[in-house]
Amino acid sequence: MKVFQSYLVHIFTVSGVFLSFLALAEAIDGNLPLMFFYLAIALFVDGIDGSLARRVDVKKYTPNINGEILDNIIDFLNYVFVPSFVIYWLELVPKGLELLIAGLILTVSCYTFANNNIKTSDFYFSGFPALWNVVVLYFYILNTDPFTNLIVILILSILTFIPIKYLHPFRVKKLRKTSLSFLLIWMISTVILLYFNNLDEIILNISFSFWILTNLYFLLLTVYRTINNEAAIS
Secondary structure, rough: HHHHHHHHHHHHHHHHHHHHHHHHHHHOOOOHHHHHHHHHHHHHHHHHHHHHHHHHHHHHHHHOOOOOHHHHHHHHHHHHHHHHHHHHHOOOOOOOOOOHHHHHHHHHHHHHHHHOEEEOOOOOEEEOOOOOOHHHHHHHHHOOHHHHHHHHHHHHHHHHOOOOOOOOOOOOOOOOOHHHHHHHHHHHHHHHHHHHOOOOOHHHHHHHHHHHHHHHHHHHHHHHHHOOOOOOOO
């Protein structure tokens, strides 16, 4: 039974490949809301598949499959490859720089995925964790101009190599319930801003305010954890 469950977990992880393909197809068609939908499902899969793998002990019951490598391949597709393609295909940076910037994102992200010290002992990310799918989402929601996008990408590329600490809401134990609550609020407000922009302006403004609030929470955790390197949050 445990062997069967272990293979089911791996199949669950592999579903991210198909989601990546669907997201890429929608990006080619310019349907970013649907692309974000597929990437969001992939993000959810990535957020819980590790916990499922540890619960059923896949290393013990399916030792022939390296779930970490499998997970990294799929994450690179959804977190890096599809977003870099979107930036290139939809010209989200100044004209003439699309290919160069896409190549920059792909290159620096290879370092992220190859970095043995990408996670701290308390499971924070050390250095920008190649969340380019979220970056493109923010470009879309905030409707930023190509030059602003370029500056943000360049800054985040540099931050890839600087050990600033970024929260992993599913893995970091301290303040986990609070962080997951803020993550839920972020997800709900993001869905409203993406898919229900025909709602009353008051509702949209409230949703945007909550969206900003959740981002401030994660930003404050990043600053606090980076300054307090011993993770003294209680």
